[in-house]
Amino acid sequence: MINMEIDELEKELNKTCFHGLLPRADIEPLLRENGSFVVRKTQRNGEIILALSVKWDRRIKHFVFNQDESGMYYFESHKDKTIHGLIDWHMKNGEPVSTLSGVKLIKGIGRQPWxxxxxxxxxxxxxxxxxxxxxxxxxxxxxxxxxxxxxxxxxxxxxxxxxxxxxxxxxxxxxxxxxxxxxxxxxxxxxxxxxxxxxLCPGGSVLAYVRKMAPVPNETKLRFCCEAAAGLAYLEAKNCIHRDIAARNCLLSAKYDVKISDFGMSDERRFIHDDKLRKVPMKWLAPETMQQRVFSSKSDVWAYGVMVYEIYADGGEPYPGLSNLQARAKIVVQNYRMEMPKITPQDVDKLVHKCWETDPNARPSFSEIYEILCKLQKQ
The missing domain is CATH 3.30.200.20 (Phosphorylase Kinase; domain 1)
Incomplete structure (x- = not known):
């Protein structure tokens, strides 16, 4: 472990291309050219250590900063009082970080604006x-x-x-x-x-809003559904599966515009297979997710339909009176679908039931949903 005083070390690191606890997955896209490098913190055996990540021969290689008893830093033979000095020496002299790897330091990547x-x-x-x-x-x-x-x-x-x-x-x-x-x-x-x-979204969640302000005018409810569909159509085009679409995860700006939030379960793949289904809210899951543990943009469409129910039910819980297991059994075994609240416009009701088609391919895309809702808003 680096034994320098923390404040002193942080000042020293700021002279280098220090990227903190940024993981490899974030570091690798930054290293585009041969010899480009960053310094970062990483965890090994429960201990925070300093590492050097370098692009060399089309691969990213990682080296640990060693420190001797006197506090000198080194990779192999050459030692220096500071990390900045050690890096500088290797760059100026063209000496590889290690003889075996042959990796040389050419260009440090500065701190990213984000x-x-x-x-x-x-x-x-x-x-x-x-x-x-x-x-x-x-x-x-x-x-x-x-x-x-x-x-x-x-x-x-x-x-x-x-x-x-x-x-x-x-x-x-x-x-x-x-x-x-x-x-x-x-x-x-x-x-x-x-x-x-x-x-910051000071308006809170859509769920909290429709509960607090009930009864919310149908015009506002339709706008919420339409704006959520716009955001989800954008994510769909980016090949992002959200996996946790619900009224609680749609936030409202100061002007009460809807913002899709909470990407903790999201992924950038066309399909996701998740055997464990941990932390996944059962009543928002599509039948194929319940049975085969498969997520896709079409399972997001199903969850969106459940969210539309929440909005028109003034924040009421889906499948009222049913436990998670009962709801699952009725959906999968009996092909049951919830009735939308009576105040729901007929065209919205029809759209939601399209979102709840058993066959994922029969469900509309978010771009189609957005287009339909835009037309309804203009009527």
Whole structure:
């Protein structure tokens, strides 16, 4: 373990191409050219160590910074008082990091604009709590001013797998730019707790809104459904399967625009097979997911239909009066479908039941759903 004083070490690392606790999956896309490199923290045997990641011969290679009893840093033979000095020596002299690998350091990759410092984030009020951390209202301090944001934190004691999942969520979110999808501002990875910094949605969740404001006008309900479909059509085009579409995961901006949020279970694949179905809300699952553990954009469409039910039921729970197991049995064995609330417009009712077709291929796409709802809004 590096035995330098923490403050001194952080100052030293800021002179290098330091990327904190950013995992390999985030580092590798940054290293495009031969000899490009970054310095990062990683966990090994429960201990935080410093590592060098370098692109060489079309592969990413990783080296640990060694430290002797006197505090000198080294890879093989040459030693230096500082990490910055060690890197600088290898670059200036063209000496490989190790004789066996032949890897040389040519170009350090600077800090990415989406990597934020912890001192730029001031946590204020706790908004919620999850399995691995909390969500806070926070103040994001930038040279141009201050703004209110939402910050998702990862508990320090979380497992390595949980940390990787947390960073995967941020990595997926960074690729999105749509008015109906929550926007990520950056991640703070230089120390614990890890943080995902997002735009704040002061309107709360759609679920909380329709419950609190009931009865909500049908015009507003249709708008919520349409805006959610717009965001989901965008995700569909990006090959992102959300896997947790529900009214609780649709947030409202200050102007009450819908924003798709919570990408903790999302993935960028056309199909996902998940044997365990952990933390998956049963009443939002499509029949093929219940039976074969398969997720796709079409299982998201099914869940969207359940969300539309929630909205028109003023936040009522799906399959009222039925337990998860009872709902599953009725859907799979009896081919049961819920009745939509009586106030639901006929065309919306018809669309929802298309979303609940047993055959995934018979369900509409989100772009088709969005198109249908846009036409209904104009009527």
């Amino acid at each position: 990597l934020l410092n912890h001192d730029e984030i001031v946590l204020q009020k706790k908004l919620g709590e999850g399995a691995f951390g909390e969500v806070h209202l926070a103040l994001y301090i930038t040279p141009s001013g201050k703004r209110n944001v939402a910050v998702k934190t990862m508990r320090e004691e979380a497992t390595r797998h949980a940390r990787l999942q947390f960073m995967k969520e941020a990595r997926i979110m960074r690729k999105f730019a749509h008015p109906n999808v929550i926007r990520i501002l950056g991640v703070a990875v230089y120390e614990n707790p890890l943080m995902i910094v997002m735009e």
